[in-house]
Amino acid sequence: MTDQIIIAVPKGRILKEVLPLFAAIGIEPEAAFRDEDSRLLRFATNRPDIGLIRVRAFDVATFVAHGAAQLGIVGSDVLMEFDYSELYAPVDLHIGHCRISVAEPVAMAEGDDPREWSHVRVATKYPNITRRHFEARGVQAECVKLNGAMEIAPVLGLSSRIVDLVSTGSTLKANGLAEVETIAEISSRLIVNRAAFKTRATDIGPLVEGFRRAVEAKGAGRDAA
Numbered sequence: 001m002t003d004q005i006i007i008a009v010p011k012g013r014i015l016k017e018v019l020p021l022f023a024a025i026g027i028e029p030e031a032a033f034r035d036e037d038s039r040l041l042r043f044a045t046n047r048p049d050i051g052l053i054r055v056r057a058f059d060v061a062t063f064v065a066h067g068a069a070q071l072g073i074v075g076s077d078v079l080m081e082f083d084y085s086e087l088y089a090p091v092d093l094h095i096g097h098c099r100i101s102v103a104e105p106v107a108m109a110e111g112d113d114p115r116e117w118s119h120v121r122v123a124t125k126y127p128n129i130t131r132r133h134f135e136a137r138g139v140q141a142e143c144v145k146l147n148g149a150m151e152i153a154p155v156l157g158l159s160s161r162i163v164d165l166v167s168t169g170s171t172l173k174a175n176g177l178a179e180v181e182t183i184a185e186i187s188s189r190l191i192v193n194r195a196a197f198k199t200r201a202t203d204i205g206p207l208v209e210g211f212r213r214a215v216e217a218k219g220a221g222r223d224a225a
């Protein structure tokens, strides 16, 4: 069906948190969607008018920005990194909570004052966020782009510092690193292609409202507990 509404969802850790939201708005994905080993990329749901695709986190934003998917679920880290003007992010889903931070080896962090830095070399998946963060206070950031496992860069001399996502802090700790600055708090957002939101308002509007209500109901349940 060509006029299906496609929702792009990142594979990996966010997926598990997304399923209860889908259930709350009456979207039931086919069984393979929950199976991390499935090689399928596009999935049917109980609603013939809605299909899902499971892609890499950064690619969710690309599919939706280009209109290949009409809606998506993505971390605010991805939105901050790319700043796509074609994307509208109407709902904070309050899932995927973490922060994006600057970290360095524990020994270096002792007595280090980030306000005194004038130049930094940083390994990161987020060069735009990193440059913007440091430029705002006149620090020149030289970025080495990695796609994962940033935490190994300092000990091997690739860079003295990293900018990465932190949640429990256990990955930093396991690799002898300490957080020295928080750049931003992160959570996942519902994103919509702006053009599709206008041209297919009657299909997309109720879905956006559904997600909004599901998040509010979840928040109310948490408050009551």
Ligand SMILES: Nc1ncnc2c1ncn2[C@@H]1O[C@H](COP(=O)(O)OP(=O)(O)OP(=O)(O)O)[C@@H](O)[C@H]1O
Residues within 6 Å of the ligand: 010, 011, 012, 013, 014, 056, 057, 058, 074, 075, 076, 077, 078, 096, 097, 098, 147, 148, 165, 166, 167, 168, 186, 187, 188
């Ligand atoms: N430790 C974490 N705690 C909570 N949320 C996180 C954490 N790490 C990442 N996230 C959120 O999940 C999204 C996807 O995470 P991540 O990039 O680590 O997944 P991935 O499966 O390794 O992605 P890819 O394979 O596409 O690089 C991030 O954009 C972020 O919003």
Ligand SMILES: O=P(O)(O)OC[C@H]1O[C@H](OP(=O)(O)OP(=O)(O)O)[C@H](O)[C@@H]1O
Residues within 6 Å of the ligand: 013, 148, 149, 164, 165, 166, 167, 168, 169, 170, 171, 172
């Ligand atoms: O503070 P923590 O709770 O340890 O979480 C932080 C880790 O989580 C993310 O990686 P992820 O586990 O998604 O794997 P990745 O390296 O493949 O992105 C992030 O890139 C950190 O490495």
